[in-house]
Amino acid sequence: MFDAVIVGGGPAGMAAALTLGRAHRTALLLDAGEGRNASAEAVHNFLTRDGTPPADLRALGREELARYPSVQVRAETVIDVKGAADGGFHLDLSDGGTAGARRLLLATGLADDLPEPRGVEALWGRSAFHCPYCHGYECTGKRVAVIGAAPARVRLALQLSRFAADVALCTGGEPLDPPSRATLEANGVTVRREPIARLEATGDRLEQIVFAEGEPLDRDAMFVVNVPRQRSDLAERLGCTSFADASVEVDEFGRTSVAGVFAAGDMARRATVPMPLSAVIAAAASGTVAGAVIDQDLLCDDFDLPNPFAPAKG
Ligand SMILES: Cc1cc2nc3c(=O)[nH]c(=O)nc-3n(C[C@H](O)[C@H](O)[C@H](O)COP(=O)(O)OP(=O)(O)OC[C@H]3O[C@@H](n4cnc5c(N)ncnc54)[C@H](O)[C@@H]3O)c2cc1C
Numbered sequence: 001m002f003d004a005v006i007v008g009g010g011p012a013g014m015a016a017a018l019t020l021g022r023a024h025r026t027a028l029l030l031d032a033g034e035g036r037n038a039s040a041e042a043v044h045n046f047l048t049r050d051g052t053p054p055a056d057l058r059a060l061g062r063e064e065l066a067r068y069p070s071v072q073v074r075a076e077t078v079i080d081v082k083g084a085a086d087g088g089f090h091l092d093l094s095d096g097g098t099a100g101a102r103r104l105l106l107a108t109g110l111a112d113d114l115p116e117p118r119g120v121e122a123l124w125g126r127s128a129f130h131c132p133y134c135h136g137y138e139c140t141g142k143r144v145a146v147i148g149a150a151p152a153r154v155r156l157a158l159q160l161s162r163f164a165a166d167v168a169l170c171t172g173g174e175p176l177d178p179p180s181r182a183t184l185e186a187n188g189v190t191v192r193r194e195p196i197a198r199l200e201a202t203g204d205r206l207e208q209i210v211f212a213e214g215e216p217l218d219r220d221a222m223f224v225v226n227v228p229r230q231r232s233d234l235a236e237r238l239g240c241t242s243f244a245d246a247s248v249e250v251d252e253f254g255r256t257s258v259a260g261v262f263a264a265g266d267m268a269r270r271a272t273v274p275m276p277l278s279a280v281i282a283a284a285a286s287g288t289v290a291g292a293v294i295d296q297d298l299l300c301d302d303f304d305l306p307n308p309f310a311p312a313k314g
Pocket of ligand 1: 007008009010011012013030031032033034035036037038039040042043044045046076077078079107108109110112124125134135231232234264265266267277278279280281283
């Protein structure tokens with residue numbers, strides 16, 4: 001029986017494992033190896049690691065964890081988890097093995113569905129993006145398209161127009177309200193309202209957006225609407241409370257609604273945060289907090305101490 005099993009070995013899970021290893025807790029980190037940003041060329045906006053390829057960042061994390069003998073890392077998928085009679089957790093692994101834990105941390109991340117335009121998956125993370133803080137800077141001086149017509153898309157187009165050479169809002173046939181159109185055009189953003197027929201690309205590099213009618217648009221990059229979903233159903237299987245956007249609800253210490261189950265990283269958020277704050281450094285920070293609170297939880301149990309991190313009653 002491990003003090004903690006961590007499911008998911010991205011930045012959130014690795015940061016928690018580091019904290020638990022440094023507290024001399026036995027921790028098992030199980031990771032299926034499909035990080036959300038795996039297709040991206042580099043991780044940006046992570047102080048001291050800006051520009052590091054995602055796989056290199058993971059390798060650096062694994063090297064650091066190897067210094068802590070109480071931490072085990074295994075490339076394994078968790079297929080099921082249940083509460084055990086002793087108050088801990090029993091996990092079933094994809095290799096047929098099992099694991100037991102006193103506390104469970106879910107750090108299984110999100111996956112992104114990319115409904116439009118068709119064929120965008122091949123460009124995802126390379127020349128098709130969703131987050132201006134991850135990839136906006138790399139569009140400096142480039143020709144960029146923003147897909148969609150919702151107010152957030154208009155805001156993103158204006159944001160990018162501050163430093164991109166040329167920005168077009170492509171509504172894909174969706175109506176755009178006249179005041180938004182006027183603001184965009186007054187700020188040099190082209191509006192294309194035709195449905196998008198296809199994307200032309202060389203490898204993972206966007207070259208043109210071809211419309212159902214009218215001239216194609218030469219572009220270096222595009223920002224599309226991604227639809228995030230939980231990568232794993234483990235939180236649901238355990239009965240953790242979640243929000244309408246499928247984020248698992250946690251408190252400020254990473255506790256879910258199920259006793260002994262914590263969640264960190266992209267998959268979880270607090271009720272006071274309106275949307276998942278998806279960033280590698282934020283995921284790592286939430287893993288660090290959850291790791292420390294798991295250690296404190298166990299400490300209070302073992303020494304029969306009052307727990308300052310216990311959820312408020314009532
Ligand atoms: C294209 C793209 C580019 C991005 N670029 C940046 C960027 O430049 N900078 C930045 O700060 N953020 C970036 N992000 C966001 C960033 O990827 C996430 O914030 C970050 O990866 C979240 O870390 P995490 O540990 O919560 O989840 P993840 O990194 O997604 O890791 C979750 C891990 O859990 C594993 N897992 C899931 N289910 C199971 C299971 N049942 N058993 C075992 N393992 C399981 C997965 O395989 C995965 O390895 C980007 C996102 C995308 C989509």
